[in-house]
Amino acid sequence: MATNETRSSHGRDEVFGYLCRRCLKCCHHKNIQLNPYEVARLARNRGLTTGEFRAAWTDQRAGLVLRQTESGACVLLGNEGCTVHPDRPLVCRLYPLARHVRADDKETFFHLEPHPHSRGTFTRSGTIGEFLTSQDAHAFIEASDDYFRWLCAARRFVNQAGESEHFTAADAEAAIELLDMDTMVARHCAAPEIAESLDADARRALHLRFLYQQLHDAVS
Numbered sequence: 001m002a003t004n005e006t007r008s009s010h011g012r013d014e015v016f017g018y019l020c021r022r023c024l025k026c027c028h029h030k031n032i033q034l035n036p037y038e039v040a041r042l043a044r045n046r047g048l049t050t051g052e053f054r055a056a057w058t059d060q061r062a063g064l065v066l067r068q069t070e071s072g073a074c075v076l077l078g079n080e081g082c083t084v085h086p087d088r089p090l091v092c093r094l095y096p097l098a099r100h101v102r103a104d105d106k107e108t109f110f111h112l113e114p115h116p117h118s119r120g121t122f123t124r125s126g127t128i129g130e131f132l133t134s135q136d137a138h139a140f141i142e143a144s145d146d147y148f149r150w151l152c153a154a155r156r157f158v159n160q161a162g163e164s165e166h167f168t169a170a171d172a173e174a175a176i177e178l179l180d181m182d183t184m185v186a187r188h189c190a191a192p193e194i195a196e197s198l199d200a201d202a203r204r205a206l207h208l209r210f211l212y213q214q215l216h217d218a219v220s
């Protein structure tokens with residue numbers, strides 16, 4: 001979610017609270033980037049496969065992002081608010097916080113500058129950790145970190161192989177397919193006849209196992 005950040009960084013124990021008044025301003029003019037777990041949660045919410053969801057609701061633009069309407073609203077915003085609330089992406093759960101994670105797993109939070117006409121207010125009613133729990137953010141944080149670690153490993157592999165200058169359109173297509181959870185889980189469960197779990201977290205674990213297997217196969 002591209003929004004101005006304040007400079008100071010914070011940890012989970014720091015005092016923080018935010019009272020959302022459902023003015024819906026924060027669902028406009030944002031780049032909501034999605035990882036494969038978030039796509040899977042949103043796709044299930046809509047009764048679609050991840051490939052169908054990507055085709056219907058997202059654009060590939062420096063990563064996979066949710067589309068916006070002509071007025072800049074998120075395509076998943078309805079008259080009464082978010083239409084996918086139980087499955088909304090991590091950045092929507094964190095708002096008005098941003099979370100940064102380094103390759104060594106160090107985590108920091110930053111306060112975002114709210115929309116100038118937002119009716120939400122900051123409070124001092126809890127901690128950042130409690131805010132994360134209230135937003136049911138933990139599975140999404142875990143998924144975000146898992147895919148980030150895999151991307152770091154993939155980048156190390158590409159750098160070592162010296163292939164970064166020869167990344168072709170076909171490679172980009174292959175990478176997009178690799179990150180499509182339903183395609184990869186179905187493909188890898190088919191041959192050894194592994195039963196496909198419908199649970200999003202179990203499918204994430206399977207997907208990541210296969211992603212690491214691909215890296216391992218590419219290295220050896």
Ligand code: SF4
Pocket residue numbers: 026027028030032066074075076077078081082083084085088089092
């Ligand atoms: S996914 Fe929901 S909460 Fe997030 S920007 Fe879209 S409408 Fe708003």
